Amino acid sequence: MYVSSLCRSVFQRESHKSTNTRMYILLALLCVALMAPPECASLPTRENITRHLNNIISIAQTTLIHIKTLRTKLPVAPQIEVTTPPIVGLTDITRDLGLLDNDLQSSGSELLSQIQTDVSSLEGKVRFLALTMNCPVPARPGVQTGHSSFPDSHLYLILTKVQRYLESLSLNKDKLKVC
Template sequence: MHILQALLCVSLVAAPGWSSPPTKGELIKRTVKTIINIAEITLEHIKKVRTKLPVAPQIEVSTPSIDGLTSITHDLALLDNELQSPFTELLSQIQADVSSLEGRVRSFAETMDCPIQAKPQGQTRDNSFPDSHHHETLMKVKLYLDNLILHKDKLKVC
């Protein structure tokens, strides 16, 4: 009986792919997939929040281009700061998502030895029209995440 158990253990340990740690390429692939999953979940949260807001006004926003991990980290930190406004309580789940995403990208960028800037300080904004501010902020985050998903290959470069 002990011999059978020993043979089973040896065969499991010697099984191809089970005993070796993942390669750097596999780790990059997994991390990119995780980042994209968080972005997709955040987009779903945005859809839910937008149904709770009054009808969206026509707002045009622009988002920075997706250049690589360094710029993505910076841009997500800026969006995170904007979502932390006291007038964005309704957006707390999206803020938590973006903060998590920024942290994941920042950690990945550090692992990839990319130059990372310090997190930018939050700025206070005049929020005389909180609903418009909510729509504008949600649109910025949505467009940026849509663009990030579209250009996910940029998550592999600094």
Template sequence: MRILLALLYVSLVGAPGGSSLPANDSFRNTIQSILNIGQITLFHIKKLRTKLPAAPQMEFSTPSIDGLTSISRDLQILDNELQNPVTDLLSQIQADVSSMEGRVRLFALTMGCPVQARPRGHPWASLFPDSHFYLILEKVQRYLDTIFLNKDKLKVC
């Protein structure tokens, strides 16, 4: 009987120390999952571009990536811009970005990072829908490329 109690005690006391490794694996898996969604999104963008005429050259700046909070905010903005009532060509990319934002948001909350409330409504209003279409594709692609270059920022708030 004492042996059973001793084993139970050891398993209960040893559990917290042993559980830190799976948490680290969980964090690594979450980060990898976020990056995988980004890779899939880039694939969808490249596939869509092959079906479209060549895009015009556009200049804009990509927001800086400071950590999970800024990534979540930027993905929310891109998600809203992708919700285009004129065409459904962006629906898969919008779903990808929305999924990625959800994972980043959940991971940020798990890490105790501050996360902004999701903006309401669709800010999509453009006098030049074709230009906007190409612009948002380019924005998403460049932002995802920036995330891959700064993937260490997925570990900080």
């Protein structure tokens, strides 16, 4: 309570052009720092991290549903074999989701817009979790603009890559707890 009343008096005091102005500014900054919400200054709690993990898995599963729904609207695709990078930890997952997001953006297909939004959101959540856990986080990869000579095949390829990666992420969700 003492800090609160001290801060109130500092903010209500008129600042005059004098040598005391600096002192009042420093005291005001100290009050703001002391009165900041605890979320701004505290370490992440186990409950907070668990909530983020559950949210990430939920978005991944929702995206898989969106992919399966989109596949029912498209002509039957040929079987495409793709290899996805292994799920190692938050640093690699952040990088991989950024690359998948770029692939989805560069496709230019309106059909993939919902899935691209999902993957972008997922990448942001994983990036935030990695930063919260003090993991090294790579810079977001730049979007490559390029048009495929075979846009339909490219669409199926991107869908398959995203689907396989998210299925692997769902199976290896324990890797979301390590850098």
